[in-house]
Amino acid sequence: MKGKIAVALLKGVAKLSWPAVQHLGNFIGNCMWWFNTSACKVVQINQEHCFPERSPDQRAILARQTLQGIGKTMVESACAWLWPVDKTLALIDEVEGMEVLEHALASGKGVVGITSHLGNWEVLNHFYCSHSKPIIFYRPPKIKELDELIAQQRVQLGNRVAPSTKEGILSVIKEVRKGGSVGIPADPEPSESSGVFVPFLGTRALTSKFVPNMLKGHKAVGVFLHAIRLPNNHFKVLIEAAPEAMYSDNVDEAVAAMSATIASYVRRWPEQYMWSMKRFKKRPEGEARWY
Structure with a gap:
């Protein structure tokens, strides 16, 4: 019901x-x-x-x-x-950094599209999928009917989706290794074994190693994408190349670079971030819980 x-x-x-x-x-x-x-x-x-x-x-x-x-x-x-997808895409008034995405897609390597819960990631999904055919990684909602609807609607442009399960993770890794493209929200809190604590704005946050591990040693190309809401309630898509530090063999350095990039966006548009997520459930040893 x-x-x-x-x-x-x-x-x-x-x-x-x-x-x-x-x-x-x-x-x-x-x-x-x-x-x-x-x-x-x-x-x-x-x-x-x-x-x-x-x-x-x-x-x-x-x-x-x-x-x-x-x-x-x-x-x-x-x-x-x-x-209809075209109706949603018509809400995008500006695109900044399109050449970054075009260069990544032409590189012959796997492309990891990295985003966060900033702005509107569903509008972004249509934009990204209109230029590529990625596997979109997501956490399925608990309500079955809602999950079925979202999964169906997110593949309107011929792309695929992968839930955050073991099978979904493997499908994303395989796609990148064979030179395909994927889309991943990098800010959900992972398990402690899958992340490291790195700086995020005024605190430290347990942050996933998943994306940096795929990029390590330039095995794939990382691209940050966000759809920011404009004052007229339309959108601007921002595209940025992942910083060199995210390709480091040092996982702490790579994850910290990813976190710093996401933080730079959140600091510019703090009112557009999904602060209602319990992003900081796990705390460094000795620190009190927040919730």
């Missing part, structure tokens, strides 16, 4: 006009703020640790803006899943 209701709600949102979608997303975010939801509390905890230089009043303003952004991302994603 939950699955059927969730799918029906998504289909209802996708029938709205784009201005109405934005108003709805903003309203959802405000409700999370007004009712001090669990998402609101997680946002505030995360930002308190990551932006210690900001005053409580400044962080309160940022937290509310963040929740409004999360609300927008939620309803925008419903549209990205259910609209």
Whole structure:
């Protein structure tokens, strides 16, 4: 029943006009703020640790803006899943760094598209898949009907998806080794055996070794991609080559370079990051838990 209701709600949102979608997303975010939801509390905890230089009043303003952004991302994603792809792509007003992606795809090596939960990654998915046929790595939602819908809609351009299972991880590695392309969100918290603690904004975060291990020794080409929301509620796609340090044999150095790149984006657009993730569940030894 939950699955059927969730799918029906998504289909209802996708029938709205784009201005109405934005108003709805903003309203959802405000409700999370007004009712001090669990998402609101997680946002505030995360930002308190990551932006210690900001005053409580400044962080309160940022937290509310963040929740409004999360609300927008939620309803925008419903549209990205259910609209014709061309309709979603028409929302991209600007692309910066296209030559970086073109060079990577022409290199003859596997291409690892690296993103984070910043802006709208579902709009980004359509953009990336319109220029390549990657395997998109994702964490499946717990609701079966929702997972089936998302998996189906994310492959509209002939690409494939791989859930974050052992089989999914192997399929991504194989694709890169044979010179294909993949898309990976690099910021979800991994297991302790799969990550290392590295600096992230004002704290340290357990960060996955998965992407750096695939790039090690220039075995593949890394490209950062993000779709940032513009003031007119359309999007700008930003593309950047992975820094040289991410190809290092020293895993701590490589992971730290990846984290620093993601942090640079989050620092520029902090209100567009998914701060409601419990990104910092695991802490370095001796440090108290946050949640």
